[in-house]
Amino acid sequence: MSTFHLGNGAGFSGDRVDAPIPVLRSLIARGGPAAMFFETLGERTVALAHLEKRANPARGYEPMLERLLDPILVDAHAHRIPLLGNWGAANPPAAALAVAKLALAKGLPQLRIGLVEGDDVTPLVAGGQLPVHEADAGLDMGAWSLIAANAYIGAEPLVEALAQGADVVVAGRTSDPALAIAPLAHHFGWRFDDWERLALGAATGHLLECGSQVTGGVFWDPGFKDIPDPANIGFPIAEVTAEGGLVITKPEGTGGLVDLRTVKEQLLYELHDPAHYITPDVVLDITQCRLEQVGRDRVAVHGLRGHPRPDTLKVTASFEGSWLGEGEVSVAGPNALARARATADVLLQRMKLRGLDVRARVDLIGVASVHDDDGGSLWRGYAGPEPQDIRIRLAVEARSRDDADQAAREVLAMLCCGTAGTGGARWRVTPRILTRSHLVLRERVPTRVTTRTAREIAA
Amino acid sequence: MKEVPLHAIAHSRAGDKGNRLNMSLIPYDPAHYGLLAEQVTAERVLDLFRHRGATHCTRHDLPNLHAFNFVVEEVLEGGVNGSLNLDGHGKTHSFRLLELTVRLPA
Numbered sequence: 001m002s003t004f005h006l007g008n009g010a011g012f013s014g015d016r017v018d019a020p021i022p023v024l025r026s027l028i029a030r031g032g033p034a035a036m037f038f039e040t041l042g043e044r045t046v047a048l049a050h051l052e053k054r055a056n057p058a059r060g061y062e063p064m065l066e067r068l069l070d071p072i073l074v075d076a077h078a079h080r081i082p083l084l085g086n087w088g089a090a091n092p093p094a095a096a097l098a099v100a101k102l103a104l105a106k107g108l109p110q111l112r113i114g115l116v117e118g119d120d121v122t123p124l125v126a127g128g129q130l131p132v133h134e135a136d137a138g139l140d141m142g143a144w145s146l147i148a149a150n151a152y153i154g155a156e157p158l159v160e161a162l163a164q165g166a167d168v169v170v171a172g173r174t175s176d177p178a179l180a181i182a183p184l185a186h187h188f189g190w191r192f193d194d195w196e197r198l199a200l201g202a203a204t205g206h207l208l209e210c211g212s213q214v215t216g217g218v219f220w221d222p223g224f225k226d227i228p229d230p231a232n233i234g235f236p237i238a239e240v241t242a243e244g245g246l247v248i249t250k251p252e253g254t255g256g257l258v259d260l261r262t263v264k265e266q267l268l269y270e271l272h273d274p275a276h277y278i279t280p281d282v283v284l285d286i287t288q289c290r291l292e293q294v295g296r297d298r299v300a301v302h303g304l305r306g307h308p309r310p311d312t313l314k315v316t317a318s319f320e321g322s323w324l325g326e327g328e329v330s331v332a333g334p335n336a337l338a339r340a341r342a343t344a345d346v347l348l349q350r351m352k353l354r355g356l357d358v359r360a361r362v363d364l365i366g367v368a369s370v371h372d373d374d375g376g377s378l379w380r381g382y383a384g385p386e387p388q389d390i391r392i393r394l395a396v397e398a399r400s401r402d403d404a405d406q407a408a409r410e411v412l413a414m415l416c417c418g419t420a421g422t423g424g425a426r427w428r429v430t431p432r433i434l435t436r437s438h439l440v441l442r443e444r445v446p447t448r449v450t451t452r453t454a455r456e457i458a459a
Numbered sequence: 460m461k462e463v464p465l466h467a468i469a470h471s472r473a474g475d476k477g478n479r480l481n482m483s484l485i486p487y488d489p490a491h492y493g494l495l496a497e498q499v500t501a502e503r504v505l506d507l508f509r510h511r512g513a514t515h516c517t518r519h520d521l522p523n524l525h526a527f528n529f530v531v532e533e534v535l536e537g538g539v540n541g542s543l544n545l546d547g548h549g550k551t552h553s554f555r556l557l558e559l560t561v562r563l564p565a
Binding site: 043044135136218219221224225261264265266267268269270271272273274286287288289290291303321324359360361363365369370371372373374377378393395396397432433434435437 | 466470471472474475476477479481483485487510511512519521523524526528530536539540541543544545546550551552555
């Protein structure tokens with residue numbers, strides 16, 4: 001049986017929107033059976049989408065959906081290359097309508113759109129019917145209000161949509177690897193208890209789901225790990241065979257690279273126990289995995305193993321949390337470090353003087369920030385060379401919006417009340433979203449799949 | 460013996476799940492795998508993150524890939540949804556790991 005070519009067009013909501021174009025072009029040039037998938041839904045993204053849907057019932061899906069599809073929809077349809085994505089986010093029907101309208105505008109009224117629903121399990125969490133995942137046992141959400149809860153569904157409903165002839169599959173909270181498993185299972189006719197084949201699909205998905213992260217993105221380290229043309233990194237393509245072969249590659253004429261180093265980094269990304277990478281469709285085991293460079297920008301993956309899938313699905317419940325207030329000012333030049341440290345101390349003192357009910361932290365960006373702790377032990381203990389340009393950042397968490405706002409405005413006040421040469425103030429207040437994981441028996445999450453033409457959906 | 464930062468001989472990528480951080484550690488030269496296994500213990504990696512309240516570190520060894528996976532618990536000060544850190548995901552921590560030094564035979 002021939003090789004199936006699977007391309008990835010997005011690794012997160014916010015990825016480069018022109019990335020899918022060379023991937024589709026390469027899939028067409030290859031000529032064989034192919035599909036593309038787009039992973040655009042993180043834990044926070046789905047919560048934000050639910051809030052957006054509340055404000056506007058026609059929204060709540062991936063904001064870049066139309067922009068991602070616009071340049072590729074016509075060619076993908078002409079070459080029978082299905083496009084799958086969890087771009088439905090909190091509102092898959094609205095996303096399906098958006099795709100339908102785009103298809104009509106492109107002269108594709110017969111384009112078939114497969115809508116996958118059922119991942120929203122908000123009533124089960126609201127009713128207290130689902131156990132909390134052991135990792136989150138200590139989280140108390142008593143004071144916060146539930147926004148929504150979504151179960152990570154597997155590949156089977158996506159396969160159903162492809163079997164119904166869908167050109168574009170619109171889903172909500174699927175697992176990331178399911179988007180890759182589905183077109184492979186559909187093409188090769190894999191059974192959903194063939195753990196070895198499903199492991200191949202899960203590994204394909206895991207390696208591709210973050211887009212350029214396997215082709216040079218978040219990999220390049222100038223002078224140590226250089227990549228060609230980082231402004232035009234090619235997004236990944238997997239070549240999968242019926243016999244279980246898997247090669248990771250990328251489109252010709254793009255930047256980035258695929259080698260043992262890029263594939264190893266992505267294989268271990270967000271992985272904990274390498275023997276048990278849990279997905280809704282299979283438990284992947286990479287302990288016997290071996291990699292082989294089989295050509296330029298071509299790495300073969302061997303030795304993948306699979307174990308039976310769990311009886312439960314993971315659920316992410318999101319809650320309206322507290323408020324985040326942030327403010328920043330800069331100092332530079334002679335004595336910058338002493339001025340920055342003094343500013344930090346005064347800001348923390350001001351929180352107490354004002355009686356603001358906040359949890360506060362100060363960073364000295366340019367001295368120590370992202371690696372520091374909330375107490376600032378790294379910048380307080382800093383004894384290196386005198387930094388010339390430091391940005392002081394106050395961050396607070398507060399139960400009330402007003403306390404967060406007042407705390408952030410204390411940074412603004414340093415423009416006049418602060419040390420000599422303080423400038424460049426910025427401040428903002430944003431709502432926080434808290435999440436908690438639950439488990440649900442998979443039979444309690446029935447999914448619905450309906451595939452209709454663009455004309456039918458838009459009617 | 461010569462002491463060098465890990466960054467000179469290995470690379471790493473960090474990822475998160477909630478309040479838990481994972482970091483790969485991959486030597487450029489597979490011949491350095493044994494040396495890293497001996498010197499980059501879970502305890503030493505945990506020490507890098509104790510100031511942030513990290514409670515535990517597990518090292519998973521992947522000899523076929525010549526790679527290690529470190530999993531550090533309770534290190535992200537609440538994770539992306541709870542932390543006041545600019546990098547709530549902890550993506551920058553791979554380069555804190557790479558600051559750790561190892562001794563190379565001269």
